[in-house]
Amino acid sequence: MRLSGSLLQQVGKQAYRPKRLKRVLNYAVFGFAATCCAYSGLLLFNLASGVFQYQSKRRPEIETQKRELEAAMQEKTAIERQAGLPAPLPMASLLRWLGDFVLSRLRPLGRRSPRPSRAASPPRPARPCRAALMMMYSGSGYAGMQRQPDRPTVEGALLDCLLAGGHINAGQFAQPRQQLGFVTASRTDSGVSALAQLVTLHHDLADPGALVRDLNSRLPDSFRVLDAVRVTKGFNSRYRVLNRTYAYYCPTFALCPDPLPSAYAYRIEPDRLRHLRYCLSRFPGTRNYFNFTCGRLLDDPSCARYIVNSWADEPFLYNGLEFVEIRIVGQSFMRHQIRKMIGLCIAVVRGQYEPSAFDAAFSAKRRLNVPRAPGLGLLLCDLNYAIYNREYAAKLGYPTLDWARFHRQRQ
Structure with missing residues (x-):
């Protein structure tokens, strides 16, 4: 029992030692943290005491310098008065004078100066807005849409009429896209x-009806302006269009x-018409x-x-001549794209291709003669x-861009 008790005591001591x-x-x-805090407090106390003692010692000297400066200022003021110069205003008086001056210049509350009559003022010129011209034309006799030097174009004919009617100036006529x-x-x-x-x-589109009538009076019969409407400020007729037919x-x-x-005398056979429709079915998609x-x-x-x-x-x-109408609806087209699409279909239906x-034309691995x-x-x-x-048009009150209302004029 003694042996076992001594062993237990030794084990207990070993277990108690880490705690x-x-x-x-x-x-x-x-204890170390408390000592550091005490030394820090003592250091701050000594520093504050030193600053206080320094200020106490310097206070009489500062008061003396202040009195000497005031005496010098009074002496200078007396000399200036003897010489006939005006005495400078004290800072408080100067601030009070500035405040009184500002208040005197302010308009009293409740009193407003009468506004000039609008009838007496000259009318403001109409601000230019974004206008859209809805039109139709026959392409025979024109070398395309975009203006070209020494060649009749649709854009050139329209700009000539706008300039002749005084709707644009010479600078705008010379640079229509920039101006x-x-x-x-x-x-x-x-x-x-x-x-x-x-x-x-x-x-400015002050009178859309007058603008349309003036342009149609100057344009040939194969070129008609259907309407002139106002559109939003950032409207772009090229990029706003969803698709073209x-x-x-x-x-x-x-x-x-x-x-x-x-x-x-020729009338197309059903098989040949079916072959044409199959060729046209190869185009939809990107x-x-x-x-x-x-x-x-x-x-x-950009060719995609x-x-x-x-x-x-x-x-x-x-x-007496038979025609077939081919329709192509696309997001956008490149130069000669539709005419080459039709040309390839005709060549395949005729058996020439x-x-x-x-597939060879769409692969675009080399240039093909289409x-x-x-x-x-x-x-x-x-x-x-x-x-x-x-x-935009329905929510903001702008006219819609729809050609269905001109169906009778386009017949």
Whole structure:
């Protein structure tokens, strides 16, 4: 029992020793922290005492310097008075004088100066706003939409009439895009007509009806301005359009490879019309149209264009000649793109190109010679501004850009 009891005591001492060491360390740390705090407080007290003693010793000297400075100022003032100079104002008097002066200059509350009569003031000139000209024209006789030197164009004819009517000045006529913000919704090629074309420019648009009548009196009969409406300040006719719809009126005899005794007697076969519709079904979607334009590099990313839909309607007769109307709806088009799309379809239907020519043309691995259809049968028939009409025109009170109301005039 004694042996076991002594063992238990030794074990207890061993187990108690770490706790005792930890407690001692805690006391030591606490004591060190308390000592540091005491020394810091003592140091701050000595510093404050020294500053107080220094100020106490310097106070008589500061008071003496202050009295000497006041005496010198009084002596200087007396000398200036003897010389006839005005005495300087004290700081308090100067501030009071400034306050009284400011208050005297202020307009009394409740009294307002009479405002000038608006009738007596001259009228302000109308501020230029963003105006849109809705128009249609026949492309025959014009070398395209964009103005060119020494060649008749749609843009040139419109600007000439605006200048002749005094609606723009010479500087704006010389630089319409910089001075007027002149933007067209779609740049039609040479010989291409339009039933729906939109031009935006800066104009006061004080009397839209008078502007339309004046322009139509100066333009030829094949060129008509349908309406002039006000649009939002940041409106851009080119980038606001959702999609463009083109129609191509193709004579059906152009789809027949065999020589014909008379083009007026030809009527397209159902199989050939079905083949044409199959070729048109290859265009919808986003594809690379590098081989359907000119002046672009092989790796130009802007050659990728999105076609919404393309189809061919039932053939119809006009003056004894059969035509088929081809419709192409796309987001945007490049130069000669639609005419080359129609030309490739005609070449494949006639048997001059294999159907695999579509894959080769879309691959854009090399430049291919894609035929181009004449521009005389191409027509820009609609511009879709559905998002603008819904989000801006309907909510902000602007006129809608819709050509359906001019259906009778466009017949």
